[in-house]
Amino acid sequence: MQISAAWRLIARVFLPFAAGYYLSYLFRTINALISGHLISDTGLGTADLGLLTSVYFLVFAAAQIPIGILLDRFGPRRVQSALLLVAAAGAGLFAMSTGLPSLLISRAMIGLGVAAALTAGLKSIVLWFPRERVALLNGYMIMLGSFGAVTATTPTEYLLAWIGWRQLFEILAAVTGATAVLIYIVVPERVITPSIGSIPATLSSVFGDRRFWRIAPLSATCVGSAWSLQGLWAVPWLADVERLGREGLVGQLFIMSIVLCGGAWLFGTTVHFIRRRGVGAETILAVVAMFFIAAELALILRAPLPSILPWSVVAIVGTATVVSFAVTADYFPPELAGRANGAVNVLHFGWAFLAQYGTGLILEQWSTNDGHRAILAYQVAFGVNVALQIGALVWFALPSSLRSFTGWMGSIAFFAPVSVAEAVEPVVPYEQAIVLIPMDGDAEW
Template sequence: MATQADNNRNQSAGYSIWKVVLVVVLPFAGGYFLSYLYRTVNAVISGRIIADLPLDASDLGLLTAFYFLAFAAFQMPLGLLLDRFGPRRVQTVLLLAAAMGAFIFSIGTTLFELSVGRALIGLGVSGCLMASLKAITMWFPSERWPLVNGCFLATGGLGAVAATGPVEALLSITDWRGLFLGLAAATIVVSALIFLVVPERQEVGRSRASFRGQWEGVVDIYSSRVFWAAAPLCIAVQGVGFSIHGLWAGPWLADVGGLDSTGVATVLMAMALALTAGFVFTGVAADRLQRMGFSLDRLTGFGAILFIAVQALIVSGLVTSEIWPWVLFGFTSNMTVLVYPRLAQAFSLEMSGRVNTSVNMLVFIAAFVMQYAMGGLIELATPTGADGYPASAYRITFGIAILIELASLAWFVLAVRRLPARKA
């Protein structure tokens, strides 16, 4: 149960709720917007990269997945740094690494050079969500975390929107190299904004333990029954969602749906808009339904069922180039993010950075493996011509992803039921 001190956290610091939104939430939102743009832009520019460089589907999957690999690799030290030094300083430095990665990507001519750039981007934006969630736990009362998180996450959806139609429009006046050069400059601007505008919060949510003590906290997290009850479903569903939305939705729409580049960009934009709406809906619904007695575990399971059902519809072959199934895909793809506030509430505030990054590391490892594996599975099929692949290759690959999600859902239902009742 939230304490009165918790409820009045932002007021005690002399900040109104709207000032917190202006000087804390919005600067971090700029970074998260860019992180989602970086994550999903390859779905639009993949054809142009393949046209410019000698890459196949497997190479493209590996190249794009390096973002997830570097992202995941830094999650554990990221949690320690956030809890020790706070989100402002950590995020400022990391975004500069992302800017360097975008610059290297813009001038790369080999798979290795592009992979280095992509990995640096992944490292640099690895803290965009986690630093923001840490800041939210420091400035808002705990019962409002699902609502604030949901509204904040919508800025990522806007980044995904920007990676579709707007990027396609920009590519009519520049190429993908010029696009990434511009992204590098924008990332430097957001880094400076966070450093100059966001206030420090020394007295709240900062761990005073030694690094050894902080690592012992990580061990406690990974030893927790509640962590392993809730996290696997989020890991599987988010891994699949990131892999498809961030890359393979585009080739599916081109090869299975028969859409041209403009049509693909249109559907991806609709997906991204739905993703944005889904974030807000999830946060608002969780806030309201919790007051009515519904648990975050129950809402998470229901969201996962909806997302899996939408994927089954797409894989079934009943729809191919229609927009509405992909709109539903975007809308439902991130409902399992409720696992983040659910787990943050189960541990102390000083551990919130490590709790969130402990989940996020596994999510992005899963996304790396799934995105690369999807490319490998699709590559097993004989191309149908013009670098396209048969519909059966995509359906089998996406179908395997559904089976993984169903297994994680079954685990979630059984494991959550065995947890002790939560205290009010």
């Protein structure tokens, strides 16, 4: 690829989708900062707040499979621009909402509207850039998008000092709508022609692959829990357990967000280089899971460490999607990229919903004392997550013979017919044998 053509692709393909993912991350994490305002203005309880924040993940997860199919069928440009208009409408409605029902509806609209933000960006990378650059560019995509989490800390805190949270969401609605128009106008189309003998572009090809079911539970329980913690429950922990004031709390969230961005770059770069040495991305995922479990245990057991250290590990794990998507890029060809990434995201966001809402339900079993909940409440809630992550890690480490039935799990769960050959034999990693046809002459291969 010539340098000038590469920079045109960065400007016309990579950056517009990165902007969409930035907004997705901002919407995902902003409730942690405005939770106090929501409680005081609308009278929400702890469980209500958990449900309101986590409904984003529920809708996001439910939309991943249909969106994956739409991305493979219509391309990321049209799907992303249309859905971002839904997110803009949801943000506008959120700004006007006064009670839990309308807040839930608008939050669900936001979740649906940004549900394609990451997978559309990853699909565009697979379509437009060489395969050996996919993991690196995925890391940069998630790194840039993660600046949305940075924006949802100190910058938003300063902004809230000038305007209310309702005016903030009005601004977000306008910016989201403008990004939708930008993507539709600027991003070119791309046609992909599958190679002869490639596997059919069906969901059964993804859910019938035993390798997928090896890494998916581990990735979901770790990444989903990290999103749940940073997106909401880090704030009550820091206030109730660490007894931080508002300034210290926002400062720690800001540090976590900066670490989050660095983690995306670190994972993308690491996967890019270790692949050249024949090391699989699955190994990185297992190591990340062990560090994550250790960090959570340090919080639960109140290890004599500065709390920013384990919370920084939690933040970094939120970007381990770079590793997960690198694994699926190895498992499946580009014509299945939308479905494969969507399948992984179903589990990521589905688990984030369960972890976020479930944590709220557990915490509410303890009453507050002087406005603070007991440490034991958080230890129990976080401990349940850790136990399930350890189970997923054990599952990952089991011999393949003990996981042989999982090829049938996808077909049963998603009512997709899977042939015996698909269920028993994993899909062979593809070779780069497809034809990418530029529509406007911008790219040279």
